[in-house]
């Protein structure tokens with residue numbers, strides 16, 4: 340396997356079972372057709388999603404047998420088997436339900452629920468969102484009240500119904516669920532519970548449980564997103580996950596640290612960090628589909644190809660940049676977990692860092708996956724036809740910007756961070772710290788032009804100038820007598836989000852640079868890094884010029900991507916990038932199935 344592909348696999352594969360997963364990747368490479376059964380086929384799912392779902396489950400079971408045979412007893416392999424080929428039918432069971440228990444449960448609770456999950460005695464969903472409460476977790480209305488060594492769970496109103504969770508609609512037997520919790524009359528905040536909802540064999544809803552599928556939706560055809568209302572449902576006290584906050588049989592509440600709840604939710608950032616890779620892989624899939632479908636035309640030069648090649652190139656470069664930069668975030672997340680285990684005081688600071696990086700990266704990678712798939716539909720000759728599969732993937736990508744934190748909401752957390760940083764420094768004595776520490780380099784200058792050879796400097800100055808201007812505008816709104824609410828929500832929100840996005844792209848560039856440095860400067864990685872910087876500079880050239888960071892001519896020279904390639908090696912590089920995630924190549928989709936186009940009758 341070449342160095343680049345190997346590098347990307349290493350980042351994508353779960354570290355604890357990397358060698359086992361690598362074994363299968365190599366097997367697939369040796370004999371691809373033998374593993375065709377693993378490849379997703381969205382069209383069959385589209386025709387009848389319930390049957391499609393069952394079909395996927397059967398394939399999943401078959402894949403599981405294959406893994407068990409080779410590495411018996413390796414439960415981790417089962418939990419992460421979806422990494423070998425697709426998101427997996429039970430993605431949320433393995434990557435949301437079970438990890439929530441693994442992170443918020445005591446060792447005994449983890450053992451208990453893990454055993455049931457690994458044996459498929461239960462299938463779980465993750466039910467946080469309510470019909471009326473998504474981004475605002477503190478506003479959740481589902482209640483859990485301690486009574487006689489149990490908790491009584493209730494849905495007090497229609498807007499408190501759990502709404503959207505995947506697998507809840509038809510197949511889940513259990514769900515983890517967040518509820519506002521009261522013990523002996525005292526509100527102990529939002530806690531997380533494991534709630535049985537269906538009889539495992541018959542899938543019949545349990546008493547007091549109103550559960551079902553929310554119905555047709557855009558994308559996610561194979562997912563049974565559901566609703567859930569609970570009426571006086573009594574669950575055992577031990578079904579509350581008690582790693583950080585414990586409630587004993589007398590209703591005595593103890594918390595292991597004042598940061599307990601924060602750490603609890605911080606541990607679950609795991610899902611967000613993982614999703615950056617998922618979104619990027621989806622972006623790469625989609626780009627591959629478009630590339631393979633348009634490639635015959637590019638080769639014969641029968642279409643104007645420069646713009647197409649550039650758009651494909653941009654999508655590849657951005658998705659790889661995200662995957663590589665995310666490796667840094669993963670490392671920081673692992674550091675946080677280790678600090679937590681060691682009761683290290685630094686854990687709090689590290690958690691803030693993971694939170695900021697992961698929310699920026701989740702948002703940018705979600706937006707980029709949607710952008711890539713929209714471009715892909717335009718690039719591929721039959722991109723808007725379902726037979727191209729691109730329409731289906733596009734629809735799957737669209738909700739990326741909403742779930743696991745709405746992007747615009749997440750980006751405002753970065754804006755809050757930036758505001759704090761500028762507030763601290765405006766006092767005169769303090770310096771920018773953490774992610775913003777590079778701003779210190781530019782505070783003393785008055786619009787000096789950058790050294791144009793240095794992409795990093797251009798991006799840093801762009802980020803600093805844009806953030807500074809936005810934070811000043813916000814402060815001016817307050818000085819001019821507008822309320823905090825109006826200064827934020829009505830007068831500056833769009834710019835606060837935009838500044839955070841520029842800050843976010845610059846961070847991806849910088850993280851990627853650090854990651855490449857630590858990996859020993861592979862040539863292809865450096866090329867991707869450089870192209871990523873060029874694309875971002877090109878897209879922000881007007882702003883760069885208006886801030887006096889460079890003039891138009893300088894930016895044009897800097898962004899002359901064409902000079903990096905002759906026409907031929909642009910195509911070669913595209914081909915190279917298209918193979919970077921070979922294991923996810925989705926073999927069935929790379930050629931148009933002409934039969935599906937119904938042209939035969941007319942010819």
Ligand SMILES: Cc1cc2nc3c(=O)[nH]c(=O)nc-3n(C[C@H](O)[C@H](O)[C@H](O)COP(=O)(O)OP(=O)(O)OC[C@H]3O[C@@H](n4cnc5c(N)ncnc54)[C@H](O)[C@@H]3O)c2cc1C
Pocket residue numbers: 431465466467468469470471472473474475502503504505559564738741742743744745746747748751
């Ligand atoms: C396909 C799909 C799968 C999902 N799967 C799950 C799942 O398995 N489990 C689960 O619990 N949930 C799931 N969800 C729900 C998802 O996490 C929520 O939709 C998401 O958190 C946003 O919440 P909301 O829909 O209530 O929107 P809201 O938070 O109400 O947002 C609505 C609009 O208001 C804006 N807005 C909200 N707050 C602010 C603010 N402070 N400032 C400015 N603008 C704001 C948002 O940008 C958005 O445009 C899923 C959603 C989808 C689409």
